[in-house]
Amino acid sequence: MTQPPPEAPAPALEVRGLHKRYGRHSVLHDIDLTVAPGEVYALTGPNGAGKSTLIRTVTGLAFPTSGTVHLLGRNVHHDGPRARAALGAVVEAPARFHPEFTGIQNLRMHAGLAAMAPGAERPDMARIREVLALLELTRMADRRVGEYSLGQRQRLGVASAILARPRVLILDEPTSGLDALGIGLIHRIVTDLAAEGCAVLLSTHHLREIATYAHRVGILTGGRLVDTVDLRSRQAAYRFRVNDPAGAAEHLRRLPFVGSVGTRTPYALAHLGDEARVPDALAHLAQGGFRVLEAAPDHFDLYEYYRERVEVAV
Amino acid sequence: MTLFALELRKLLRRRSARLGLAVCFLLPLLWPWAPRVEALFGIELVSGWQLPAVSLGVLVQFLLPLFIAVTCAELIGSEVSGGTLAPLLLRPVNRTRVLTGKLLVALLYPLLLVLATVAGSLLAGLVVGLGPFTGGTGLGPGFFQGVGTLTPGQALGQVLRASFLAAVMLLPVASLAVLFGVMYLNTAAAALATLATLNILRLFAVFPESLQRLLPTSHFDLYVRQADVTPGLILLLIYTLGFGVLAALAFERRDV
Numbered sequence: 001m002t003q004p005p006p007e008a009p010a011p012a013l014e015v016r017g018l019h020k021r022y023g024r025h026s027v028l029h030d031i032d033l034t035v036a037p038g039e040v041y042a043l044t045g046p047n048g049a050g051k052s053t054l055i056r057t058v059t060g061l062a063f064p065t066s067g068t069v070h071l072l073g074r075n076v077h078h079d080g081p082r083a084r085a086a087l088g089a090v091v092e093a094p095a096r097f098h099p100e101f102t103g104i105q106n107l108r109m110h111a112g113l114a115a116m117a118p119g120a121e122r123p124d125m126a127r128i129r130e131v132l133a134l135l136e137l138t139r140m141a142d143r144r145v146g147e148y149s150l151g152q153r154q155r156l157g158v159a160s161a162i163l164a165r166p167r168v169l170i171l172d173e174p175t176s177g178l179d180a181l182g183i184g185l186i187h188r189i190v191t192d193l194a195a196e197g198c199a200v201l202l203s204t205h206h207l208r209e210i211a212t213y214a215h216r217v218g219i220l221t222g223g224r225l226v227d228t229v230d231l232r233s234r235q236a237a238y239r240f241r242v243n244d245p246a247g248a249a250e251h252l253r254r255l256p257f258v259g260s261v262g263t264r265t266p267y268a269l270a271h272l273g274d275e276a277r278v279p280d281a282l283a284h285l286a287q288g289g290f291r292v293l294e295a296a297p298d299h300f301d302l303y304e305y306y307r308e309r310v311e312v313a314v
Numbered sequence: 315m316t317l318f319a320l321e322l323r324k325l326l327r328r329r330s331a332r333l334g335l336a337v338c339f340l341l342p343l344l345w346p347w348a349p350r351v352e353a354l355f356g357i358e359l360v361s362g363w364q365l366p367a368v369s370l371g372v373l374v375q376f377l378l379p380l381f382i383a384v385t386c387a388e389l390i391g392s393e394v395s396g397g398t399l400a401p402l403l404l405r406p407v408n409r410t411r412v413l414t415g416k417l418l419v420a421l422l423y424p425l426l427l428v429l430a431t432v433a434g435s436l437l438a439g440l441v442v443g444l445g446p447f448t449g450g451t452g453l454g455p456g457f458f459q460g461v462g463t464l465t466p467g468q469a470l471g472q473v474l475r476a477s478f479l480a481a482v483m484l485l486p487v488a489s490l491a492v493l494f495g496v497m498y499l500n501t502a503a504a505a506l507a508t509l510a511t512l513n514i515l516r517l518f519a520v521f522p523e524s525l526q527r528l529l530p531t532s533h534f535d536l537y538v539r540q541a542d543v544t545p546g547l548i549l550l551l552i553y554t555l556g557f558g559v560l561a562a563l564a565f566e567r568r569d570v
Contacts (some may be wrong), residue, residue, distance in 0.1 A: 062398055062569040085406040096397025102326050109320060110405065117406035160401065 010073065012037045012168050013058065017211055018067035020050075020223075027053045028223045031067070035199040036166070040190060042210040043203040043218035046310060051203040052091070054220065055172045058201065059089050071168050085117035088166030093176035095157020099146030103137060103156055104128060106145055107163060114164035123163050131159040136185065150177040158186060162193065169193060171202040175209070187213055211302040221307050227309050231300060238278060239267040240285065241294035249287040252281060269298055289308030317407070317415030321389070325419050330388055334381030334423075335430045342369040342434035346441040355567050357458045360449045362439020363469035367452025369435040370480055370537060376457050378427055379487045383508035384501070386420040386491035391501030400570055413496070413565045424484035428477050436473075444469075451476075455540055479547075480537035483507070486530045486550055487512065489557035496564045 011034035020028040022135045028050050035041040040233040043051055056062040058069050060076040060083065069076045074083035088114045090212045097106040115122035132141050140148060148156065154177050161169060169190070183206075191213050194200050204210050210217065211231060236259075242248040248268035249261040257272035258281070272281060278295060285292050324329050343461050345365050345478075352359055355368060377445040392398035402412060447469075451462030454472035490511060491510070494504035515531040526532045530553045 031555075056400075056569070059404055061403055063567050081406040081408050084404060088402065089404045091400050091404065092397050096401060098324065098327075098396075098398055110401070112320070113405035113407055114404065117409075120406065 007182040009037050011035060012039075012072055013041075013072075013170075013201055014068075014070040015054075015058060016068050016070075018054070018057065018069065020053055020062065021065045026223060028057070028064075028094045031220075031225050033225060033228070035168075035201050037197045037199050037291065038194050039216065040194045040200040040202070040214045040216035042217045043201065044205065044210070044217060044219055044306060050223040051220055052172055053223075055091055055170060055203055056091075056199070059087065059091060059170055060084060061091065081117065083264055085120060086167035087170065088161035088164065088168070089170040090154075090157040090161050090174060091133060091170070091172045092151045092157075093173035096152040097145040097153065097156060097160075100144060102142050102144055103132065103148070103159075104141045106156070107132070107160060110160045110163055121162070123165075129164065131163050134162075134189065135159040146244045151179060151182050154178055155182060155185070158189065162189065166193075167289060169196055169198050169200045169202075171200070173204060174202055175204065183209065207303045207306055211299055214246065217302060217306075219306060221310050229300075229302070229305065231302070236273050237269055237271045237298040237300070238281070239264070239269050239296055240281070240290075240292055240293075242268050242285065243291045243293075248285055248288070248290045251285065255281065255284055267276050268297070317411055318418050321415045324421070325385070325423065327390070328385060329387060329392070330381070330385045331423065334385060334427055336428040337377070337381070338369075338373065338427050339375070339434040341556055342366075342431060342438045343527045344438075345369070345435075357452070359442060361447035361451075361464075361469070362436065362442040362444045363447065363451045363464065363466070363473065364436040364449070364458060365442065366432045366473045366476070367438045369431045370476065373427075374480060374484075374537070375534065378424070378484055379512055380509065381427060382396070382424055382484055383491045383505045385423055386488045386505035387495045387508065388501045389416045389420055389492060390458075390495030390499060393503055394499045394570070399440060403570055408423070410562050411564050413492075413562050417489065417492050417561065418514050420488040421485055421554070424488055425481040426531070428481045432473060432477050443543075450557040453538060457538070460569070476537040479539075479543060481536055482547060482550055483536045485551035489554045489561070492560040493557045493564070496561045496568060499568075499570070515546070532555075 013035040015031055015033045018028055018031040031054060043054065045051055053062065057064050060080050063077055071083040072086055076083040111123040111128060114120060132138050135158055137152060137155055137159060140152055145153065145156065158174060161171065174186050178186065187209070190200055215232055217229045217231060218225050240248060245263040245265055245268040249263050249270065252258050252268060252270045253261045257273050257277050259273060262269040270281065272278060282292055282295060342365055345368055351368065403409065444466055446463055446465050448460065448463045450456040450458050451464065451469050452458045453476035455461050461507045487508065489503060491508040494507040498504045498507065512531060515529050518526060518529055528549070530550055533550055536543055536546045
């Protein structure tokens with residue numbers, strides 16, 4: 001008896017036929033999107049495309065004109081408290097807190113609110129200190145939030161979002177106002193959470209940085225989701241800086257695991273299917289008498305793709 | 315931690331709430347040193363027990379509704395402008411519970427203001443004297459003239475009764491400010507709408523008495539009434555509840 005094929009995991013976040021109008025003005029048109037557990041879905045698009053409205057509607061802060069949003073199978077607009085039980089979110093950049101309270105006091109407030117979900121445990125002080133340390137805010141923990149810089153407030157927002165160990169994380173412009181180290185920190189946290197099975201939806205304008213860790217990118221323009229790019233299927237390409245790129249590309253084409261080849265002087269490009277094939281490709285090039293000066297993943301240029309896609313949509 | 319405790323903590327940190335409480339407490343301290351207060355109110359002050367009536371008479375028609383309108387509108391408006399309402403609603407909390415917490419705190423605020431007024435008045439009353447006296451507190455039978463001699467216990471009873479009635483009388487103002495807060499999501503607009511509504515209702519004095527009896531503003535003298543106050547109390551509580559229910563219904567599907 002044959003085994004049935006493994007079922008795809010149920011989406012952690014599911015948006016179906018979402019429309020949103022303000023009076024006569026339509027802001028979102030027929031949005032469908034899903035985010036699976038462990039997936040990082042980045043939402044991008046020009047200013048005014050409807051990203052923030054979509055995020056607010058997905059989190060239940062705004063109500064759709066039609067369509068549904070489910071978080072872990074629960075309708076966020078009809079069964080809000082239970083749907084949001086496993087949600088962590090920051091919907092404004094920088095994140096907002098009560099400025100008269102300290103970082104710890106604000107997080108304690110959120111810990112108490114998170115514990116209002118049926119059967120939920122209240123994050124304790126150890127967890128609060130853990131997330132503050134994770135976001136490198138220990139030094140600021142007992143200072144009033146009014147004294148925080150924009151970047152520190154943004155990091156406190158992420159600390160608050162991950163406080164109750166969410167299974168769905170939604171972040172609007174999470175790296176806005178952050179310096180390079182802060183951006184790296186957020187990337188690491190998002191990647192680690194996704195690796196633990198958390199579904200992540202985030203909006204961003206930073207295409208080149210998101211291309212390094214998002215699994216899929218949705219391009220929203222004029223309130224329509226005009227394209228969804230699966231970056232996983234586009235990142236198996238490698239580039240080899242060689243003395244003869246055209247000859248090296250033709251030589252690589254003979255390998256059975258190589259999907260397609262090309263050149264971009266001074267590089268020979270090849271889709272290897274898997275990072276583990278790189279040593280084989282290098283050995284093959286050496287056998288063919290090619291001098292390899294550099295080998296590296298050839299990241300899909302999301303920015304160029306986005307620019308073309310948005311121009312076409314406009 | 316309950317939402318009520320959280321909201322109360324936030325209320326007591328608000329500048330508008332603190333300013334209102336400070337004014338209510340400090341203003342009565344002026345009376346013992348104000349030479350024209352007796353002429354202005356047409357009374358002869360013979361006891362410190364009469365100062366709560368003077369203070370409530372000054373504050374209850376304009377300043378207390380103003381403080382209540384601004385602070386209660388701010389319970390929603392400042393959270394929207396400060397961006398702290400959205401993070402609250404992103405938590406697994408029922409919107410009705412969130413609004414109920416805010417509404418209960420809003421309803422507590424008139425009581426706190428009245429208590430601050432009475433506390434300040436009685437502190438000022440120590441200067442004039444809080445012993446037995448012949449006359450009235452201004453809050454019981456015979457008003458300031460009284461109906462004989464009052465012991466401190468009797469005077470305190472009249473002051474507490476009037477304080478309770480004054481606080482209840484102001485509940486619809488708090489509830490209305492929360493309703494406008496939900497509708498406008500803006501402190502200034504909600505406070506203005508509340509005060510404008512109260513003033514327009516007062517203008518309804520031009521309409522027949524049968525209609526006036528149904529208006530909340532017609533009962534803004536409840537705290538000094540000596541006859542049966544039950545119908546007025548019930549009407550004011552109906553307004554309070556009605557505005558509160560409307561606020562909860564509006565908040566349930568309000569985009570934030």
